[in-house]
Amino acid sequence: MKDLGSAVAPLDPAALAAHLPETVKAAVSLPEATTTVQLIDPRLATTAAGWLKVESSALCGTDLDLYQKGLSHPTVMGHHVIGKVVSLSPVMQWSWDVEIGDRVALEEYLPCGLPTCEACSKPDIYRFCPEADLWKGQRRVGMLGLHEGSGLHGGNAEYMELSTRTVLHKLPKDLDSNLAAWTQPFANAVDWVVNIGGATSGSRVAIIGPGYHGVAAVAAAKAVGAGEIVVLGRNSRTSRERLEIVESMGASILTNDDAATTSAVLGQHGDRSGFDVIVDTVGLGGPAIDTTEHLRKLGRLVLAGLGDTPVAEVNLKNLVRGASGIVGVRGRSPQSVTRSIELLAAGGTGLELVPSIDVGLDGVDELFRTLLDRSGPSSPHVVIRPSL
Template sequence: MTGPATGTTALACVALGSSATELRTLDVTGCGADDGWLRVEASGICGTDVALAAKDLDAPVILGHHVVGQVEDLGPQAAQRWGVTAGDRVALEEYLPCGSCPACRAGRYRECPDTDLWGGGRRVGLVPVDESPSLWGGNAQYMYLPPNAVVHRLPPDLPASLAAWTLPLANAVDWVSRVGAAAPGETVVVIGPGYHGLAAVAAARHAGAAQVLVGGLPRDASRLRLAEKLGATTFDTSQPDVAEHVRALTDGRGADLVVDIAGAGPETVSTAMSLLGARGRLVVAGIKNPALASIDTAALVRGMHTVSGVRGRDPESVARSIDVLAGGGAGLGDAPSEDVPLAEVGQMLGRLAAGDGPETPHVVVRPWLSPTDANADRSAS
């Protein structure tokens, strides 16, 4: 069998809880007939990682669940089930579904109770490091691929910085196109110019939206500028006349679709509702804190609006995301990636938690990058 030689080790950033992390060197074990190993190329940091790293964890974990890499080794049964061979580049979903519940049997593994983040489910980047073989998250040089891993093959020549968009763009495709039903010629508004917000701009452009507007707060200025680079018009959601402003930008029609991806309080939901035109759709991604939001039922009924909640993505959205990226990324190549070596992951998670992150929301752990290389890259750009 090929793959990691006996005695191979992997450097990993282990989150200990309460914002503490440490680098550990862990053993890469052999693989059986039904599992495998991934050589991690890139692991995107999302808001969930930032929140998890800051909280009091029950047990140390290797975070990182937006992972792409190269299949280093795998058993014959795994190869058959995943449809990949050693050496293939893949994107890994965070789901570790049971494979036998009604949702799994219907192919809707994101709805498997075993994967439910809020119900104590197990996911890539959340399994304790004490559980053999320890390497369950993307913030490490190698990652274990258990029998129930969900992988998607990537084109061999897709640049790593674009490949790292696979999952956030798949989420955005699911929310904007599949659930939001964005159609050519429509106006799509995205609230929240973060990692998923930029991906949603690309998804809306790919869906043929005639106009893409992105709303954010004054503190989001640099990210709103990035959204403009991707072809969006931006606005300030904290202005009292925001609904009139958006109506003026859309010739009085309002939005066909609003996707609310803002990660803060529930007030963006009522703002989002106020931007909808006739038969407008509102898609809410992410639970607000506090969770209870108020909705103007007069506008809802009179406007015949639809409100949907979304989480994660279906497998078809991952396939579409990979197609979009292979075709150039619908502008995402214009959003720079901030590459983080393993030794700097803890510091970066702290910066992001404090709202002091880099200008780009595309922050990517590159486990084989040495801190010196990363600094050299930054000073050169």
């Protein structure tokens, strides 16, 4: 986003909503973990800087966690949003460098942008803005309540408000819709596996967990030409079916139900020459730390899952002797979103092989319910499409 400087003009939310339908259909998720479909007047918006016609809103584990733990207010959820800009204030047109009709991917962060904010005043680390923090301010797409303006602040609706804090990225108009829906999780994976993990052509990469981000991590490793990709999952129905998906993408698979033996199972795989990058997408804690014994020289263990991570002992001798490291990751850099879009447009990530579970707004309640009781779809690529 460009610096607004002194160019800020007053917004006119009523004018921006003038061409929208009188009511917008939205899936409103309630604190007691149910979802109802409501028709909402977009003219209730008070701070909109533009509007997006939602193409897709992909579901991720954070949605399920928030839903299960109890939202603090009725909310239009959905934070991995793709859509078309249908109205735009002139100042945001300049700031975002987009036109009406452009197809964009939103980031979930709504950072404050103030020069006094440490995260927002440095280049490209706005995801650490306390206001946009998942555990603090919660100013995020898909987390703002129905009581704020129109309430249309998430992707699980036909249209959603854009605010002056919105961070967006232009998408190629002809990028396949299923692939476009991977933009944000694939950007996470590119950051974790490539930018931070250091995977490159020929690397051996191990990924713990074949879930949404595990599958995206396989695609990221594949996109940079990793020599071998190994994915470790459990023996449950869902996990086994997901392992079949990553196998079809070219990964080798391992199953193990005892977290304590994770390192031993990884160490016995293949030629036992170790891994350049190990990514824990599930938050194993101590058992993940144990896998550092299988890192090659200059290798990286990337901790991308928090789970109930306990404090674990680290074998520092292993790290020093191998010049290797352990690093935690949160979200992704804006550059990795750009890279994600380039790689998706170039093709060959393997993500086209992942079955897409497409659900309309009327199906959101059942979708959440069946995912939480584990009777739902096993593919991790679940996409809410308001047009269905």
